[in-house]
Amino acid sequence: MNPQISSNQINQEGHLTIGGVDTIELAQEFGTPLVVYDVAQIRSQIRAFKKVFEEEKVKYAVSYASKAFSAVAMYQICEQEGAHTDVVSAGELATAIRANYPMNFVSFHGNNKSAAELEMAVDHHVGKIILDNFYEIELLSQILEEKDSQINVMLRITPGISAHTHEYDQTGQIDSKFGFDLESGQADQALQEVLANPRMNVLGLHAHIGSQIFELNGFQMAAQKLVEVAAHWRDQFGYTSQVINVGGGFGIKYTEQDQPLKPEEFVRAIIKEIKNSCEKVDLPVPEIDIEPGRSIVGPAGYNLYKVGSQKTVPGLLSYITVDGGMGDNIRPALYQAEYETVSANDPQKEITQEVRIAGKYCESGDILAQNQALPDVKPGDILAMLDTGAYGYSMASNYNRNARPAVVFVENGQAKEVIRRESLADLIHLDESYVD
Ligand SMILES: Cc1ncc(COP(=O)(O)O)c(C=O)c1O
């Protein structure tokens, strides 16, 4: 059996269960493709990230990067677990507002926030705006002036660190589109501008080096760099940072090749590095913020698909086609991301074939898995793709005018649909007739 499945996930019928609920029943009740989250696992990941901060008694925020999966229900779980959250669009913010999520726990990110988005953030008094560029400083200062308002800000710097991950998942290297450059003095200039603005309360600085990172090294270097900049800002401008945010990007296990560290190990190393670096330059240890997205929701998510057609090209390969694909999970097509898939009907069944799992979209690149070991399956069987909880539903599209799937939260043997499946009416409700 796939080692990612535990024996207590198999019920008497031999079916895969999630959160104590039979996946075959979930597929029958809610239809497929279906995104299922094991809520207990989301909670335990958040708690694991918080644990070492609590033990070490440092001020901190574990801020869930909600781009990984944004939904009313998810912000509600974050609030219950005392997690902060970061948003990158009016849509994510509106979702958090709908969830009654506490706005002082929200950080607003983005390299091109619109005036409307900044206005919304100011009107709702979000906890922190992470400033990314000079245009944004100008825009925000005009908005604060017009609204006679004030807000907490942080400055995102580009630390000049290239993380070991997919090129599309790197964000901290010197030529990144995100943040203020250090070498050229742009970050210093940005600090002077915001310090001169009495409507902006500058809390500190932020860096994010990328996503799906396994080594501690990149985080330690980012932490060092941030403290270095904080010391320089104190010496040069008499400004002391209260908050240092080292971003997110903690890697998870998708396949056997991935050997991620535990959240506790990442956090312990980050705290240690910041404490040591602060001691060297005689700075008080600031509040330490982190922004995990993938690692909070990724491992908790499963995509259930129904098997349809099968095709064998003799002597070459076999395809199994499912009722979803790149519209509900673009990651294999976009980043050559790999996942593991099991038969939900019988995860213990003997493996008999290596297959390519194809989606139903009209693209040759719509392949969910290139080479998956599976037992014999027949049309109507359910496949469960593992670890799909991050950047799956949140990057979903309506390509080929396919509906986006439903999302179900399961916990303690109960299932609750938290995002309804799109209907055909949903798909065409924005269309207007051109010809009368
Ligand atoms: C600023 C920022 N913070 C946090 C994250 C979350 O990253 P991850 O989901 O890899 O933890 C991202 C995405 O890479 C990001 O851009």
Ligand SMILES: N[C@@H](CCCC[NH3+])C(=O)O
């Ligand atoms: N969407 C990317 C992660 C993006 C992180 C955002 N900065 C992925 O699925 O791997």
